[in-house]
Amino acid sequence: MPLVPFIRDAAGADSVTVDDGDLLTGGAIQENRALTVTIHGGAFDGRHELVLRAEATTTISESRPLAQQFALLKAAEAAGVTVPRPLWHYGDAGVAGKPFYLMERISGTALGNRITRAGAQPALAETLANELARIHTMRPPHAGLEFLGAIRETPAMGAIATYCAYLDEMPEPHPVLEWTLRWLENNSPPMGETVLCHRDFRTGNYMVDDGVLTGVLDWEFAGWGDPHEDIAWFCARCWRFAGPRLEAGGIAGRDIFYRAYEKASGRTIDPKQVHYWEAMAHVRWAVIALQQAMRHRSGDEPSLELALIGRRLAEIEYECLNLTGAL
């Protein structure tokens, strides 16, 4: 179905005009397109700056289908998380033959280097800690999120099995990642609390306008897990961009982020568990980097950006060795 009649029906409007805008950056996995939509009649009458998110040509295996991303965004909005307001989802082959959904466009930048070059931003770190605590109020079972399934093993052992299976698909062996996975297996924590983990909550995946948070993005990896996993992902060295010494996302010291999260969530963060999940974070990022590079190498999607992600492996593996005490 073409875009215009779809929006007209979904918005209950008399007529709709769409100005197709730029392909937005940051779409290594998904394609994001900026649209200006003018709606006449109905509840959405007026001019709207929107984002159309469609599935990319090839995706990485961890990424959730678009319909589930839309449901997660809806659930997050209902839980009071600051997100771009989700509007309508179209499940069939829509624009350019792909499913898509539309959400409101939020202002600001998500670029990790730009955000972290501004130096320490303790207020932003506290806001993000509060947002994460809000995400973690969602627990199973949760209406609308039935597709997330049940946890059958501890989240750590589940992740280890997943990453081992991914490595088995790679044409080259990766001894450093095997070493780290073995360490993770030998040190795996018992089952803890289960909450909704965003699983990509980090600098680069939230929008900031003039130092103020405007939205948490990229819900395609969310699932049930241990709250320490998200905290570790946010603090991991690989997501600090231009601020490697500011351990909370390159924008603040860890203590500031931890304190705000603990206050908002009522939980006590266990630093040993965060350390464990930071090692897991680097294995996960390594696997994603290998998959991204594979998209280029396979010839599916020739891209310098994807090719260069493959050469980030050494720095990720350096952190793996560091965290497992092998350096």
Next chain:
Amino acid sequence: MRSRPDARELLEISERTLAGEVAPDLSNRQRYNVALITAAIGIARQELAGGASAWPGELAGLQDLYGADGLESDDKALHRLNRKFAADLRAGVYDEAGRTRKAAGKLLREDVLARLAEDNPRYEK
């Protein structure tokens, strides 16, 4: 013998021209592409000299653990031994503290440091 400048030198000047003379006149998006291109050239320049291994001791280190097979090419041996090493790490062969665990740790460390020096020499450790 080849004429000069050699491939490394040509890549180096290409990288410098792109970054210093082409990039400043471009839009943000094109400047981003130039940054990607110069990064790729930089990596290619570093590794032009060598084969599959990023450092000279890798094959010898693996052969210390697993023995040598004189008939294989070095690159083939590197692949085969690294595959065995990876499988053994997963199986827990190197779990126990001792000489072989130490040797395994040393191999991993040297390999990562050598690759990091090529791929991202400015990485803040």
